[in-house]
Amino acid sequence: MSDNVASQLALPPMTTPGSGRGLLDVLHRRFLLKLIVRKELRVRYRGSALGMAWTYVKPLVQFGVFFLAMGVFMGLRATVPNYAVYLFSGVVVMNFFGEAFGNATRSLVWNAPLINKIYLPRELFPVSSLWVGAVHFFPQLLVLIIATFITGWRPNILELLAFVLGFLIVAVFSLGLGMLFGAVNVYFRDAENLVELIIMVATWISPVLYHWNLVYNNFPVWLYNIYMLNPLTSSVNLFHYAFWYSSIGRPVTLPGGAQTLVPDMWAWAGAGLGIAVAMLFIGQLVFRKLERRFAQEL
């Protein structure tokens, strides 16, 4: 029996096939995750001359349109100093959210041939979408940093920490939502359309284009509180704090008299992180429940 497989190694235990440990399994299959991310990027830009350069083109055009419409025509430039940086630091958050959440929702349907035939932890697909989203996020972040640096950005430690926290919140929140809607999308393709709608609305229900003060002045307090509970709003606030606040010299109030920073920004951010983590738990829970029938529904 010396040439026997089993006797060479300690005998592995009996396990139930197809029952993983969810996101934890993804941690153990990092090499596979890396290859899937590389595949997604390759497939996305196949036959494209500009390739990854599109990651710069799209947000810059979007930024140009918003800047012209909101900053110039609507005159937001007058009340929000250095409006270009203010706008762009919110736009990068929303792009990352849209990219990660939208792709995670579609990731399982896209990878149907794989899910149908080979067992692997299916959480790999939403996680790889998040990673692909991050790959597209960092070039934009670089543009943002250069722009804000030119306009006088000199961040302190706390502001840099705000960036890390803001990034974490949007990453965790997109993954949670992506797993939830991705799993539902296997059964009802309606989820895809709903998600597109959510992504479209998201930019407008966070202070990306306008100052938070407008919401405070026009909404009753309870609605304002709900608005602030949105984890994306906290992410955008933290990004403003990290990339915009020091570039305008950290004033207490803006030219129009509005308070520059959201009161209790860190407390809202804490709540936002809590909601994002809760979303991740819900997403994983629903994902595991629905996962059992993925292969036959796709």
Next chain:
Amino acid sequence: MATTYIDVADVRKEFSLRHNRSFKEFIVAALRGKALEKDTFNALDNVSFTVDEGETVALLGFNGSGKSTLLKCISGVLTPDAGSIRTRGRVAGLIEVGAGFHPDLTGRENVYLNGAILGMTEQQINDTFDEIVAFSEIERFIDTEVKFYSSGMFLRLAFSVAVHSEPEVFLVDEILAVGDEPFQKKCLAKIEQLKGEGRTLVIVSHDLNLVSSICKRGILLEKGVVTMDGPAPDVVTHMRGQE
């Protein structure tokens, strides 16, 4: 006493016959307070057997008997609706030729991707890469995108990755049908080698002669039910008698 590597106990697998169920229908049914009418059939019904270490088992049966469903349940792709399946060690399935191969990636990239999917580490793939390519005999085309491959080349590479992933349990579904005769012979030699190493094999094929020469044991499925479990040649004879 031999060690059990696959344990299938009272497995039932149900498939629904209607898939294009809209959200509207679902909500209407929910509002009316009654469940959607059941429209299912059992692809597998009360299937039980165990496979021990080093056994070579052929799953036999005519089209639609549930062989592939059973294989997918063992590999973990499908989850049974009742009963339990347990396996020991790493299970690799060649459920379909080139599953997990992406047409837009090169042969080399696909070897890495597929190897990783089958549970190999980066180190293991690096170490066996040359062997995998040599076995598939497509050295010249390894950096060509797979979409330009012929189906034979595709099969060779896919099979080659799978046999080099060294799983404890190897599931093969109808893949020996493709490929020319020399390559088939090579595959059979490789399968013999895996057998010799004491690995457990479960094979699905309609090539009854081939199967009865490779496998010692045959399990016959008819409409999702195991109707015979014995030496492969006997099961094949029984099947032919029915035709």
